Amino acid sequence: MAFEGLRSRWYARQLGSDADLATYRTLHTASLASPALRQGLNAESVERALRHLRNLLGTAAVAIADTHDLLGYDGLSTHHADQAQAIALRAVDATSTVVAGRAELACDTQGCLVQQAIASPLVIDDRVAGALVALTDEASASLLRATEEVAAWVSGQLELAELDESRHRLVRAEVRALRAQISPHFIYNSLGAIASFVRTDPDRARDLLLEFADFTRYSFRQHGDFTTLAEELRSIERYLLLEQARFGDRLRVTLQVAPEVLGVSIPFLCLQPLVENAVQHGLRSVAGGGHVTIEARDADRECVISIEDNGAGEDPGRIREALAGESAGESVGLANVDERLRTTFGDEYGLVVETAPGAGTRVVVRVPKFAPGVAP
Amino acid sequence: MSSNALGLAAVLLVTVATLAIGTWGLRFSRTTSDFFVASRSVHPGLNASAISGEYLSAASFLGIAGLVLSFGAEMLWYPVGWTAGYLVLLVLVAAPLRRSGAYTLPDFAEARLESRTVRTLASVMVVAIGWLYVMPQLQGAGVALRTATGLPGWAGGLVVAVVVLLNVLSGGMRSITFVQAFQYWLKLTALLLPLVFLVVVWLGDGGRSPADPSLFVGGESGTAWADPVDFAGGHPLYSTYSLMVATFLGTMGLPHVVVRFYTNPDGRAARQTTVAVLGLLGLFYVLPPVYAALGRLYAPDLVGTTGADGVVLELPSRMIGGTGGDLLTALLTAGAFAAFLATSSGLTVAVAGVITQDVMSKRVEGVTAFRLSAVVAVVVPFLLALVARDVAVATVVGLAFAMAAATFCPLLLLGIWWRGLTDAGAISGLFVGGALTGGAVVDNLLVDRDGGWFAALVSQPAAWAVPLAFATMVAVSRLTPHRLPAHTSRFMVRLHTPETVQLDRG
Numbered sequence: 001m002a003f004e005g006l007r008s009r010w011y012a013r014q015l016g017s018d019a020d021l022a023t024y025r026t027l028h029t030a031s032l033a034s035p036a037l038r039q040g041l042n043a044e045s046v047e048r049a050l051r052h053l054r055n056l057l058g059t060a061a062v063a064i065a066d067t068h069d070l071l072g073y074d075g076l077s078t079h080h081a082d083q084a085q086a087i088a089l090r091a092v093d094a095t096s097t098v099v100a101g102r103a104e105l106a107c108d109t110q111g112c113l114v115q116q117a118i119a120s121p122l123v124i125d126d127r128v129a130g131a132l133v134a135l136t137d138e139a140s141a142s143l144l145r146a147t148e149e150v151a152a153w154v155s156g157q158l159e160l161a162e163l164d165e166s167r168h169r170l171v172r173a174e175v176r177a178l179r180a181q182i183s184p185h186f187i188y189n190s191l192g193a194i195a196s197f198v199r200t201d202p203d204r205a206r207d208l209l210l211e212f213a214d215f216t217r218y219s220f221r222q223h224g225d226f227t228t229l230a231e232e233l234r235s236i237e238r239y240l241l242l243e244q245a246r247f248g249d250r251l252r253v254t255l256q257v258a259p260e261v262l263g264v265s266i267p268f269l270c271l272q273p274l275v276e277n278a279v280q281h282g283l284r285s286v287a288g289g290g291h292v293t294i295e296a297r298d299a300d301r302e303c304v305i306s307i308e309d310n311g312a313g314e315d316p317g318r319i320r321e322a323l324a325g326e327s328a329g330e331s332v333g334l335a336n337v338d339e340r341l342r343t344t345f346g347d348e349y350g351l352v353v354e355t356a357p358g359a360g361t362r363v364v365v366r367v368p369k370f371a372p373g374v375a376p
Numbered sequence: 377m378s379s380n381a382l383g384l385a386a387v388l389l390v391t392v393a394t395l396a397i398g399t400w401g402l403r404f405s406r407t408t409s410d411f412f413v414a415s416r417s418v419h420p421g422l423n424a425s426a427i428s429g430e431y432l433s434a435a436s437f438l439g440i441a442g443l444v445l446s447f448g449a450e451m452l453w454y455p456v457g458w459t460a461g462y463l464v465l466l467v468l469v470a471a472p473l474r475r476s477g478a479y480t481l482p483d484f485a486e487a488r489l490e491s492r493t494v495r496t497l498a499s500v501m502v503v504a505i506g507w508l509y510v511m512p513q514l515q516g517a518g519v520a521l522r523t524a525t526g527l528p529g530w531a532g533g534l535v536v537a538v539v540v541l542l543n544v545l546s547g548g549m550r551s552i553t554f555v556q557a558f559q560y561w562l563k564l565t566a567l568l569l570p571l572v573f574l575v576v577v578w579l580g581d582g583g584r585s586p587a588d589p590s591l592f593v594g595g596e597s598g599t600a601w602a603d604p605v606d607f608a609g610g611h612p613l614y615s616t617y618s619l620m621v622a623t624f625l626g627t628m629g630l631p632h633v634v635v636r637f638y639t640n641p642d643g644r645a646a647r648q649t650t651v652a653v654l655g656l657l658g659l660f661y662v663l664p665p666v667y668a669a670l671g672r673l674y675a676p677d678l679v680g681t682t683g684a685d686g687v688v689l690e691l692p693s694r695m696i697g698g699t700g701g702d703l704l705t706a707l708l709t710a711g712a713f714a715a716f717l718a719t720s721s722g723l724t725v726a727v728a729g730v731i732t733q734d735v736m737s738k739r740v741e742g743v744t745a746f747r748l749s750a751v752v753a754v755v756v757p758f759l760l761a762l763v764a765r766d767v768a769v770a771t772v773v774g775l776a777f778a779m780a781a782a783t784f785c786p787l788l789l790l791g792i793w794w795r796g797l798t799d800a801g802a803i804s805g806l807f808v809g810g811a812l813t814g815g816a817v818v819d820n821l822l823v824d825r826d827g828g829w830f831a832a833l834v835s836q837p838a839a840w841a842v843p844l845a846f847a848t849m850v851a852v853s854r855l856t857p858h859r860l861p862a863h864t865s866r867f868m869v870r871l872h873t874p875e876t877v878q879l880d881r882g
Contacts, residue, residue: 261419263639
């Protein structure tokens with residue numbers, strides 16, 4: 001006995017009291033259901049989450065419906081599924097919690113564990129998206145409260161899922177915007193530069209026009225989220241040729257590319273904006289013109305690409321703000337590239353920017369040679 | 377003494393050159409005027425030289441000559457198999473593997489079967505095969521250093537282990553195609569140049585045929601020596617076929633070979649590269665057997681001893697002697713050392729990469745993780761080389777091939793050519809193949825058996841382990857059709873459609 005008492009006291013000190021343990025258990029069960037719910041409200045995610053939600057509520061059965069149909073039913077007495085759907089739809093219509101008694105859950109089974117039901121609506125962004133139904137033998141006030149709380153928590157998870165989805169939509173929209181954004185100044189200036197060669201050097205003007213055509217075809221292409229490093233570099237090369245036609249010796253470019261990494265798959269147009277930034281920074285710099293260095297190194301499983309200019313540099317704080325999406329302006333491209341790299345390869349593959357006022361800027365992109373699902 | 381000094385100098389030269397290239401790298405600076413050069417990918421010929429440079433190991437440079445000297449022409453199946461493996465790779469694997477976009481074998485497993493478990497198991501196999509392949513390299517280095525400088529055997533292994541480790545840690549030779557390509561031509565020259573002199577001496581001595589029926593060396597007549605099927609063990613036919621299965625099918629599963637195919641821009645270039653590799657290897661493998669044949673005439677005392685692996689290095693001093701002989705020995709030592717370094721470094725990088733990604737990176741940060749992994753990747757095979765009994769270099773390499781053939785060959789062939797493969801099938805197949813060949817390896821390294829069917833089966837496990845692994849993969853996949861990856865058809869289209877065909881590959 002003494003030993004038992006000692007042990008329970010030891011447990012209490014190490015792991016918390018019984019109430020603490022119950023809290024941990026609840027939080028843990030909730031965390032198990034969370035990944036499934038973050039996939040959004042559909043039959044598959046509901047099927048994976050329901051088991052944990054039933055553990056959370058401790059009822060005979062639980063069910064989730066959207067605004068039309070039952071998405072899943074987990075637990076005993078599956079013959080009540082249709083009734084659960086009816087109750088769920090009632091809660092959806094009422095946009096508040098409803099309690100159903102024995103009359104609505106009539107069945108022939110002797111000693112059926114489902115006698116009463118509580119349905120609570122799932123609300124995403126003030127819009128009712130479905131309902132959570134807890135089926136039990138005896139509905140109590142505490143179960144009513146618990147059901148409402150769990151429904152609110154599920155709603156929160158579903159809202160996060162919506163947020164993920166809208167973030168992806170935003171990224172896709174930004175790529176489209178980026179494609180359109182390349183244009184006005186650059187197109188105007190390039191055509192101007194080409195025009196200046198038409199009389200003096202018609203052959204060069206023709207070559208530049210063809211480069212310009214190829215450049216726009218690549219930048220405005222509609223299919224595919226990914227491209228190879230070789231393709232992207234080819235497009236950057238055209239861009240630089242056009243810029244050099246305009247600036248002549250004021251723009252110098254050095255390139256070091258390990259041929260081993262040319263086949264690496266990268267998000268479409270993820271280097272182009274960085275090079276454009278570097279060219280602008282470089283040209284805005286001191287006398288002697290800008291110098292841009294583009295380097296792609298092989299680092300076993302990764303490819304490391306760095307784009308460096310000798311320009312005026314920038315306050316690191318401002319870059320941090322730009323990457324966090326807090327400031328608009330010319331660094332939109334930077335934040336966009338960073339976001340797309342993170343969503344494609346994971347957070348550890350974000351942009352690294354090294355800069356200081358007067359010291360130039362160096363942007364480093366790391367790309368894994370292989371990532372599941374990433375291919376041009 | 378002077379020969380020892382020259383040998384040491386050669387080893388030092390190769391070591392310093394390798395480390396220097398690794399540390400400072402080869403930097404080609406380019407400006408926009410030759411931008412097009414920059415975006416041009418590696419030429420298949422250069423890439424083929426690089427693959428051959430990394431592939432030709434101590435087993436090829438020293439081991440084959442030793443085996444052919446001791447056991448005769450039937451040992452020619454080793455170089456034949458090591459070359460023919462690329463034929464299988466060319467026909468069945470090269471182009472689809474490149475199109476899959478995978479960099480390593482675990483990458484391919486994950487992409488094809490959409491399963492982390494298969495990936496983990498494949499990673500374990502990469503490490504096992506890598507260690508088994510590095511171990512004989514270290515043993516071979518011991519032989520080379522003992523012959524050239526008189527150091528004890530373990531010291532040579534230690535020197536190579538340390539140099540490989542430094543080389544890998546300095547980021548050297550990682551995948552600089554140009555450096556690896558140079559390695560091939562260095563090895564070819566190091567073997568070819570002395571051979572020219574040796575053949576001239578042999579002709580000057582009257583040019584007696586090493587296969588002369590009346591020439592008895594180690595109790596074996598010239599006819600028996602030149603017979604391609606008369607195998608040393610108790611069951612020659614079985615052993616020969618099993619060896620062929622292992623080498624033909626094992627090449628595609630070597631971790632340091634597969635990563636080089638990533639450098640090819642597309643599947644077509646991957647095939648062209650493989651064809652060129654076949655040519656380059658064929659050229660190289662003509663040379664070691666000639667050393668073995670000369671060794672029968674000029675170094676008969678080495679036949680059947682563990683010193684047979686050193687026959688290539690012994691011949692110049694025995695046939696020419698003097699400073700000329702010492703210089704040629706130094707050149708051969710340099711070539712042999714380059715062979716250990718290239719192969720061991722490539723494998724160590726491959727193994728360390730796997731350990732970093734799947735084990736270390738969860739516990740340690742970035743560069744430290746890779747360094748720790750590299751240490752593990754070198755130390756384990758070094759300890760294995762110390763513990764294991766004295767087995768011929770080529771035999772252990774043959775076992776590494778058998779293990780690759782029983783694990784990655786079924787995974788690649790079924791993964792590429794059969795849409796019915798499931799993750800459960802792949803896991804059980806990898807497990808069966810890995811366990812069977814792994815057991816055979818342990819038995820081989822620890823127990824010395826003479827004759828009998830069991831000894832033959834264990835020393836050449838490929839002929840039974842490979843079909844069993846295939847059968848397991850197919851059977852379990854058939855039993856678990858509900859586990860078919862969701863995007864199998866889409867992935868198959870990617871693998872088998874030439875890049876020139878326009879289609880949505882997303």
